[in-house]
Amino acid sequence: MPKYLDPVFAALSDPTRRQVVERLSQGPASVSELAKPFAMSLPAFVQHLGVLEDSGLIGSRKQGRVRTCYLERAALDRLDGWVAQVQGYWETRLGALTDYAQARHQQNREERES
């Protein structure tokens, strides 16, 4: 049971933070740019960014007085991996894949024999 998923799920349990992730999936943005849609105080908002960054879902770099945030795809991939696992994703997809591979194998043999 991979424990690193704790902060990822916790981070995404908040609508503000999910909206930030959705926004960042379109490309990087500055802190104030990200904060604009929200009514809360800036410190409160920055705390949300902190939660997201601690979880590994986003990263950030500061140039001059501007901090630019970006999505960290790797974290999202790990999340997707867990969901796929409990969905029985690999069972069905790999099942389909091996079915396909076996059909190909069979087909090749028939072609050789004909």
Add this chain to the structure above:
Amino acid sequence: MPKYLDPVFAALSDPTRRQVVERLSQGPASVSELAKPFAMSLPAFVQHLGVLEDSGLIGSRKQGRVRTCYLERAALDRLDGWVAQVQGYWETRLGALTDYAQARHQQNREERES
């Protein structure tokens, strides 16, 4: 921004609850069966089940004195939908698909012309 995801992510931010979901992905189980791997008190554990059920991730039915819990796949699918969206899933997968289709198309033309 679908708000029903709040309780889903919140529910999965706890390792106990994720383990329960993992267990239930193998098939239904009773409360005490689910509780067995955990050190905590039964009331505490049942609270976790309550969180999962409120989130829609699991369902349960009581027959006699036994409550049986099962995974609610629909909730998991909605979760996966959100993740896929911010991953740019459709962009990349559909992109790959059209690439493939175009390659096929090209290949077919070459075969006809040879």
Add this chain to the structure above:
DNA sequence: TTGATACTTAACTATTGACCTAAGTATCGT
């Protein structure tokens, strides 16, 4: 160099979440 911009830090409050123990209810097996 001065004022505005873009955060950052600090300190505090209110709510929620995760656990506990203790006691209660409903069902099943004998």
Add this chain to the structure above:
DNA sequence: ACGATACTTAGGTCAATAGTTAAGTATCAA
């Protein structure tokens, strides 16, 4: 009918989260 089983309800503790205001620092633009 009676004891054991499988939860359920009630009530309380403690730490963590989400928000606030106020004040500070660092950069850019004129």
